[in-house]
Amino acid sequence: MINTILSEIFYCLIGVIFILVGIRALKDETLASRSLTAAFWFLLAAIFMVGPYLPQAAVGASIVVLAVLTGLNKVKPSKGEALDAEQGRKEADRLGNKIFVPVVCLAGLALLAATFLPFGANNAIGISGLVCLVIVFAVTGAPAKAAANEGSRLMDSVGITGILPQLLAALGAVFTAAGVGDVISGAVSVLIPEGNMFIAVLVYCAGMALFTMIMGNGFAAFSVITVGIGMPFLIAKGANPAVVGALGLSAGYCGTLVTPMAANFNIMPAALLEMRNKYGIIKAQAVVAAVMFALHVAIMYFWAL
Amino acid sequence: MEALKLIGILIVIVGFILKKDTIATVVIAGIVTGLVSGMSLIEVLEILGKSFISQRVATVFVLTLPVIGICERYGLKEKAVDLIGKVKNATAGKVITIYQIMRALGAAFSLRLSGHPQFVRPLINPMAQGAAIVKYGELDKETEDELKAYCAASDNYGNFYAQLCFIGAAGTLLIVSTLSEQGCDIDALQVAMCSIPIAVISIVVGAVNNHLLDRRLDRKYGKKQGGKA
Structure with missing residues (x-):
């Protein structure tokens, strides 16, 4: 109960950050679609803050509105104050390695809170x-409003894809309700001899790698392949879900x-480095990718089962 | 017509390949899938709405952004550059390995970096090229490009295979959300712990790969230049 209340408080804080991003957009006079951009963030904030008390279909309809806004390309990042390299250099010299303390604490404290506090791993974050906000103020001496400014600046630069994982989980739920998983597992079951867990692991990992290659996005592949293959052939047969999911x-x-x-990772950097062959990075990565894939299959097989 | 239900997957694939808006693609895929399998529009919206609310946890990483944003403003990147710049007298392969380790640690500690423009182009590639020139003299175009590719690749290895070790990472939370939506009892701490072995292994594989690069360059230039192979 207390965990749920705590979670709702955190979701309200996330909503506040979304509202700040919307306000940033409204303030940016150069942004052509600034009222629609702001509308996107305000609506998203409303879903986070009061969504649980609304009819589910109303939330669903709001998501459709969000999708229409992004689909029509009306949600854009706003200018706001960019990072200042000179200030960064000056502060780096002033603070030295102390600047790493807050980010190391961010991961470290989350682990400790997840392990030792009774509020659950999700609230631990x-x-x-x-x-760490307190720590970062102590370390940098930043003014209080920096939390709002920098938090919304970074959220704005993460942009609308920030909600993609959440949306993909919802897509997975629709797929499950529609029986998509059953269709995939029916088709895949031809490949997997009954009770042969090694082949099941191999097919799941290969499905993940293949779908990620086609879509260029591991997150989207995960919701499809895990519902269709990971659940029925591994987890339902007793495999450890955390191991199956992580690997x-x-x-x-x-x-x-x-x-x-996956152009951001493989093609854009080749251009950035002025390489003659734009597929040079992919070529260099092929062997490591194959070795890592084989190790994934082996570790999942021996560890998850 | 069971196979018709797969149309949603087709929509996702085509949408991502054609680089259509990801949010709209995913929502359309969900609605179409629901409709062709006989649900009413209201039913589909209810499922979407219900699971979107119950999976807000996937977006909880937003709460880490103020801290990271302030650190960025106060010289986080500049200081990281200083640290890597201290690596001297290493071979090209070692420079790249050290960068991969730092990148992996960064990813595991929640740093959101765009490594290629921020580190690889301005720092790591020049350092690796410099180390190779000191050892072998002038490099041919082929070697130059190979070093560039290895530098860029090390950023990807470090970033990809270590990021799930952070319990607040988007990928970690996606795994938790997707699997708990499927009825598994799972939390972010378990997923992060299960991601550690692969992170460590990826560093070992990267280091071996970079060592082989050094050996290859030794053979190639050792004979030609009579360098200290």
Whole structure:
């Protein structure tokens, strides 16, 4: 109960950050679609803050509105104050390695809170985010408004794809309710001899890598392949879900290493480095990707079962 | 017509390949899938709405952004550059390995970096090229490009395989959300712990790969230049 209340408080804080991003957009006179951009963030904030008390279909309809706004390309990052390299250099010289303390604490405290506090691993992230805010103020001497300014600046630069994981989990739920998982598992069951867990692991990892290559996005592949293959052939047969999930997504990343679809990671940097062959990075990564893939299959087989 | 239900997957694939807006693609895929399998529009919206609310946890990483944003403003990147710049007298392969380790640690400690423009182009590639020139003299175009590719690749290895070790990472939370939506009892701490072995292994694999690069360059230039192979 207390955990749920705490979670709702954290979701309200996330909502506040979304509202700040919307306000940033409204203030940016150069942004052509600033009222629609702001509308996107305000609506998203409302879903986070009061969504649980609304009819579910109303939340669903709001998500459709969000999708229409992004689909019509009306949600844009706003200018706001950019990072200032000169200030960064000056502060780096003043603070030295102390600047690493808050970020190390962010991960460290989250782990400690998840392990030792009774509020659950999910709330641990929020707790650590708040405690580290105090630490970062102490270390940098930043003014209080920096939390709002920098938090919304970074959220704005993460942008709308920040809600993609959450949306993909919802897509997975629709797929499950529609029976998509059953169709995939029916088709895949031809490949997997009854009770042969090694082949099941291999097919799941290969499915993750292959779908990630096609879509260029491991997250999207994860919701499809895990519902269709991971659940029925591994987890339902007693495999450890945390191991299957963790290794499943990173098995997908083996596919990311060898696909031009993941342009940010493989193609853009080749241009950035002025390489003659724009597929040079993919070529260099192919062997490591193959070795890592084989290791994923082996570790999942021996560890999850 | 069971296979018709797969249309949602097709929509996702086509949408991502054609680089259509990801949010709209995913929502359309969900609605179409629901409709072709006989649900009413209201039912689909209810499922979407219900699971979107119950999976807000996937977006809880937002609470870490103020801290990271302030650190960025106060010289986080500049200081990281200083640290890496201290690596001297290493071979090209070692420079790249050290960077991969730092990148992996960064990812595991929640740093959101765009490594290629921020580190690889301005720092790591020049350092690796410099180390190779000191050892072998002038490099041919082929070697230059190979070093560039290895530098860029090390950023990807460090970033991809270590990021799930952070319990607040988007990928970690996606795994938790997706599996708990499927009825598994799972939390972010378990997923992060299960991600540690692969992170460590990826560093070992990267280091071996970079060592082989050094050996290859030794053979290639050792004969030609009579360098200290």
